[in-house]
Amino acid sequence: MYPLIRNRRLRTSASIRRLVRETVITPDDFLVPLFVVEGKGVKEEIPSMPNYYRMSLDHLETEVLELWKMGFCAVLLFVKVPDELKDNKGTEALNPDGLMQRAIKTIKNSCPEMLVMTDVALDPFSSYGHDGIVAEGQILNDETAEVLAEMSVSHAQAGADFVAPSDMMDGRILTIREALEDEGFQHTGIMSYSAKYASGFYGPFRDALDSAPVDIANVPKDKKSYQMDFANRFEAIRETQMDVDEGADIVMVKPGLPYLDIVREIKNEVDVPVAVYQVSGEYAMLKAAAEKGWLDHDSVMMEQLISIKRAGANIIASYFAKDFIRVMG
Numbered sequence: 324m325y326p327l328i329r330n331r332r333l334r335t336s337a338s339i340r341r342l343v344r345e346t347v348i349t350p351d352d353f354l355v356p357l358f359v360v361e362g363k364g365v366k367e368e369i370p371s372m373p374n375y376y377r378m379s380l381d382h383l384e385t386e387v388l389e390l391w392k393m394g395f396c397a398v399l400l401f402v403k404v405p406d407e408l409k410d411n412k413g414t415e416a417l418n419p420d421g422l423m424q425r426a427i428k429t430i431k432n433s434c435p436e437m438l439v440m441t442d443v444a445l446d447p448f449s450s451y452g453h454d455g456i457v458a459e460g461q462i463l464n465d466e467t468a469e470v471l472a473e474m475s476v477s478h479a480q481a482g483a484d485f486v487a488p489s490d491m492m493d494g495r496i497l498t499i500r501e502a503l504e505d506e507g508f509q510h511t512g513i514m515s516y517s518a519k520y521a522s523g524f525y526g527p528f529r530d531a532l533d534s535a536p537v538d539i540a541n542v543p544k545d546k547k548s549y550q551m552d553f554a555n556r557f558e559a560i561r562e563t564q565m566d567v568d569e570g571a572d573i574v575m576v577k578p579g580l581p582y583l584d585i586v587r588e589i590k591n592e593v594d595v596p597v598a599v600y601q602v603s604g605e606y607a608m609l610k611a612a613a614e615k616g617w618l619d620h621d622s623v624m625m626e627q628l629i630s631i632k633r634a635g636a637n638i639i640a641s642y643f644a645k646d647f648i649r650v651m652g
C-alpha cells in the first residue's frame with residue numbers, strides 16, 4: 324500500500340491533529356479529592372503532595388466555590404481525625420456532628436449543586452490504621468460491613484449525594500445498599516472502589532491523613548488481606564461484577580496509571596460508569612520529577628490524564644484537577 328497510504332498525513336498540522344483526536348478531557352471528567360481537618364483558618368500543605376492541602380471547613384467552603392467556578396462538578400471528601408477520637412470500631416465516623424458530616428453540610432449549604440461523594444472506610448478513624456475492625460490479628464469482614472452501612476446512612480443524612488466505600492470488605496455494597504433503602508435514601512448513590520489493589524502508591528495519602536497501619540503486635544502490618552494482589556487480573560473483574568450485582572452505581576479501579584489494562588478490561592465487561600483513581604503516589608512522583616527538572620510537568624500530566632481516559636475511564640479522581648485548569652485555561 325505504501326506510499327498510497329501514509330499515516331503521517333493525519334499528523335501534519337495541529338489542526339488536523341485536533342480534527343482527528345479521539346480522546347478529549349474536560350472538567351466534567353474530574354472528581355476532585357479534598358482533605359478536611361478540624362480548626363479555623365487552617366490550610367496546610369501536605370509535604371509529600373506539593374501544592375495540595377488539608378483544610379478546615381472555612382477554607383473548604385472557599386475551595387469548593389472556586390472549583391465550581393472553574394467548571395468542576397464533583398468532589399470526594401476525606402477527613403483527618405485527631406488521634407484521641409480514633410478507636411478500633413471507628414465510632415467517631417458515626418458522630419452526626421463529626422467532621423465529615425459537617426463538611427458535607429458546609430458544601431451543600433454554600434454550593435448545593437456540587438456533587439458530594441464521601442469516603443467510607445474505617446482507616447482515618449481507626450486507632451490501628453485499618454479499613455476494618457481488628458480482632459486477633461485479623462480484619463473482621465461482616466462486622467465492618469455493618470459499621471460501613473451505618474457510616475453511609477450518616478453521610479446520606481448529612482446530605483451526601485454518593486458514598487464511596489474504599490475498604491474492600493466482601494459484601495459491603497449490598498449491606499450499604501440495603502441500609503440506605505431502609506432509611507429512605509433510595510437516591511443516594513454508591514461508587515464502589517471495586518478493584519482496589521494493595522499498592523505502595525498510597526503512601527502520601529496516608530501521610531495526609533495520618534492513617535497508615537500502626538506497627539504493633541497482633542495488628543496486620545499491611546492491607547493485603549483485603550486489598551487485591553497487584554499480580555491479579557481476573558480477580559478484578561470478579562470483584563467488579565459482584566459490586567455491580569450488589570448495587571454499585573459506579574465502579575472504580577485504583578491506582579490509575581499502572582492499572583490501565585484492568586481499566587480497559589473492566590470497561591469492556593460492565594455497563595456502569597467506570598472511575599479511575601490517579602492516587603497520591605502518582606501525583607507525588609510527577610511533582611518530584613518535575614521539581615528536579617527531569618520531566619516536563621504539564622505535558623506529562625496531560626499525557627497521563629488522557630491515557631487514563633483513553634483506557635476507558637468515565638470519571639478520573641485526580642489531585643491534578645486545578646493544574647489541569649491552569650494548563651487548559
Ligand code: PBG
Nearest residue numbers: 444446489524525528602603604
Ligand atoms: C483508604 C483509602 C486510601 C486511599 C483512598 N482511600 C489508602 C489506603 O487504602 O490505604 C488512597 C488514595 C490515594 O493514595 O490518593 N480507605
